[in-house]
Amino acid sequence: MSGLIFKVYHAMLFLEHHLEVITKKEKRIFDLLKELTDLIVHTILRAIMIPGYRFMPTQSNRRLKAIDKEIKASLKALINKREKAMSAREDTKNDLLDLLLESNLSEIQAHGNTMSVGMSSEDVVDECKIFYFAGQETTSVLLTWTMILLAQYPEWQEHAREEVVQVFGNKKPDFDGLNHLKVVTMILYEVLRLYPPVILLNRDVHEEIKLGNVLLPAGVQVAVPTILLHQDPKLWGDDASEFKPERFAEGVSKATKSQVSFLPFGWGPRICIGQNFALIEAKMALAMILRHYSFELSPSYIHAPRTIITLQPQHGAPMILRKL
Numbered sequence: 001m002s003g004l005i006f007k008v009y010h011a012m013l014f015l016e017h018h019l020e021v022i023t024k025k026e027k028r029i030f031d032l033l034k035e036l037t038d039l040i041v042h043t044i045l046r047a048i049m050i051p052g053y054r055f056m057p058t059q060s061n062r063r064l065k066a067i068d069k070e071i072k073a074s075l076k077a078l079i080n081k082r083e084k085a086m087s088a089r090e091d092t093k094n095d096l097l098d099l100l101l102e103s104n105l106s107e108i109q110a111h112g113n114t115m116s117v118g119m120s121s122e123d124v125v126d127e128c129k130i131f132y133f134a135g136q137e138t139t140s141v142l143l144t145w146t147m148i149l150l151a152q153y154p155e156w157q158e159h160a161r162e163e164v165v166q167v168f169g170n171k172k173p174d175f176d177g178l179n180h181l182k183v184v185t186m187i188l189y190e191v192l193r194l195y196p197p198v199i200l201l202n203r204d205v206h207e208e209i210k211l212g213n214v215l216l217p218a219g220v221q222v223a224v225p226t227i228l229l230h231q232d233p234k235l236w237g238d239d240a241s242e243f244k245p246e247r248f249a250e251g252v253s254k255a256t257k258s259q260v261s262f263l264p265f266g267w268g269p270r271i272c273i274g275q276n277f278a279l280i281e282a283k284m285a286l287a288m289i290l291r292h293y294s295f296e297l298s299p300s301y302i303h304a305p306r307t308i309i310t311l312q313p314q315h316g317a318p319m320i321l322r323k324l
């Protein structure tokens with residue numbers, strides 16, 4: 001699943017080529033980002049137990065620094081190439097990187113070319129990295145949990161497949177058709193409710209504030225446990241822990257007794273910037289899989305959700321796929 005989402009991400013961020021073609025250099029950036037994610041997880045887990053761990057010259061910390069350096073250099077080279085092409089008014093690729101660079105350039109030009117406004121190339125590198133981290137893993141675990149649940153509830157798998165076939169027939173799924181996938185949307189919402197990729201949201205309190213009867217002093221950190229809100233019977237009814245996509249048949253607001261109880265993408269000014277993209281991507285991937293395969297869980301599957309940054313099946317999700 002992460003291989004598939006990687007390809008989509010690559011195309012969105014750096015549409016240097018057609019989706020199927022990925023150069024060695026670009027593949028290297030993404031492989032390094034993946035290794036970096038694994039090393040960060042490794043470091044976070046140890047840093048919880050050993051104070052100051054991340055500053056120790058361990059093998060993994062040294063590798064982490066080396067990867068970060070290589071990623072920055074590669075992304076910077078890519079950005080420089082694009083900036084040169086942009087000033088020479090060559091054809092743009094129309095991917096996320098171009099949009100980012102173009103809006104940055106207009107911002108700088110609007111302020112009389114002062115370099116104190118807009119983003120530096122280090123900022124652009126960081127934006128590219130955050131988009132990869134924030135979007136790649138979350139969307140691939142959403143798809144993984146969706147496959148698991150559709151394998152556990154074959155009647156919903158069939159229902160979703162019927163809808164996909166009805167909307168697209170023998171045609172390749174397209175963007176317009178995705179808007180007509182009602183059952184698939186209900187299923188994705190229900191998966192996001194039961195297995196939200198991000199299980200809690202953190203907020204820093206900058207100034208003292210009273211929330212109901214609770215006084216929160218400045219400096220404390222508040223964690224909103226999304227996953228607990230999503231499964232609270234007081235908000236969702238006695239069947240809160242069951243997989244029932246039909247609860248979303250009339251949209252999110254009718255599915256719950258309280259308005260702000262569904263937070264898979266967060267809430268407020270920092271709500272996930274990629275939520276629409278993630279849902280389009282997940283619908284497209286599901287539509288393609290459902291059209292061509294039926295699937296069930298392998299008997300070796302062990303249900304063990306655990307969180308390492310995102311909520312993941314600890315032992316993976318081995319599936320048996322049958323070509324239709």
Ligand code: HEM
Nearest residue numbers: 134135138139142197198265266267270271272273274278
């Ligand atoms: C199923 C997929 C996804 C889930 C569940 C998800 C979830 C979230 C959550 C919970 C937040 C924090 C919001 C808050 O603190 O209130 C967030 C932030 C963010 N997400 Fe996503 N996300 C997903 C996909 C994506 C995608 C595809 C992208 C990029 C294309 C993306 C980019 C971002 C960025 C840049 C932020 C930080 C926004 C900010 O701080 O202003 N996410 N996401």
